[in-house]
Amino acid sequence: MTHRKLEPHEIEQALQQLNSAGSPDWTLDNGKLTKTFKFKDFQQAFGFMTVCAMYAEKKDHHPEWFNVYSTVKVQLTTHDVSGISLKDIDLAKKMEATASRG
């Protein structure tokens, strides 16, 4: 996968794509691709995290995330390019697909 820092207009385009697919909640927050997912309960929230964790490990690209009960806030960035890369967009798409599968 391409592994360079995306330009602002590329990030903007990716955000539009992500937000047109699911609920429009992806933002660029403090340089990180960010979304707060809300689930029915803890089981659903941690189930989502488990699927995403397996994917992240397989791709060797991991999220920052915070969980409390049914809420999961994720923040994606690529350390070695000091910005957003296609790896983050890919992980965001996977998260969106996983969450919408409910």
Add this chain to the structure above:
Amino acid sequence: MTHRKLEPHEIEQALQQLNSAGSPDWTLDNGKLTKTFKFKDFQQAFGFMTVCAMYAEKKDHHPEWFNVYSTVKVQLTTHDVSGISLKDIDLAKKMEATASRG
């Protein structure tokens, strides 16, 4: 399990017990029982979270936690007593035991 807000001296005692068992990293941070666990890698960190998540769900008492790669920061509190209860001490002990098992 007893479900009342613990007094400061009870929390202090519990912290001493927790810290004598494992590494002395449990603190009271902003009214929450707090520890930052460090693991070898993401697999170990998320494995820890998975065991704790099952336990939390079973006990119906859930943590706030933040994970990035091999680090897991947990913050425990009991909302309906607006403080620390024995439920938090119990979950902290489980986390300590799970983490030290490697």
